Ligand code: SF4
């Protein structure tokens with residue numbers, strides 16, 4: 001077996017590279033070495049100029065997302081043993097590269113903010129009336145969508161995000177669904193305008209790759225599908241007479 005494996009990295013240092021360029025590094029192979037471990041070996045032992053994001057090393061913080069042999073993956077959850085012939089590492093697709101494997105996240109953060117990712121209470125309560133309580137069963141209803149770690153892998157996987165960067169995208173819609181399903185929340189009508197808009201759910205063509213690459217089983221494709229149904233219901237309900245109208249539609 002090879003004692004070293006070639007890790008090819010698409011480098012981009014804006015002060016010297018007109019375009020991104022590939023650079024190869026020979027990394028000592030071991031069965032338990034993650035891609036993140038290989039990048040840290042390169043940074044510590046071979047080339048201190050390499051830039052990449054990471055923090056937890058446990059698939060929790062969501063910061064080490066990158067393309068590994070063309071697929072969106074967490075570097076800390078991906079192992080060199082699955083690439084014995086060598087591996088190609090690039091910055092996450094569909095995001096501008098800031099430097100090497102670091103991407104510009106501003107548009108993603110704006111999309112997360114746009115879904116109003118906070119509780120909009122059904123009825124305002126004073127502090128004296130206490131907290132907005134919830135049972136464990138009520139929490140179970142949305143907990144899958146609350147598992148998102150904002151790693152952006154689903155954005156790199158989504159062909160429609162690639163075609164229309166304004167599409168709010170799978171992760172933000174999963175976050176929206178997390179709040180819509182919360183028994184304490186009354187904001188789903190406010191969020192519907194975004195769902196129905198030009199940047200909303202009907203940009204999705206149901207490829208489903210977003211859910212395939214999600215490292216936390218959030219299933220953002222399901223959140224998109226649920227909201228397509230909600231949007232269609234919202235559209236048709238506009239043609240129904242309101243309760244104070246008599247005689248119905250003509
Ligand atoms: S839905 Fe999954 S893939 Fe998308 S940002 Fe959240 S954790 Fe990452």
Ligand code: FES
Nearest residue numbers: 056057062064076
């Ligand atoms: S380093 Fe935190 S998810 Fe990989």
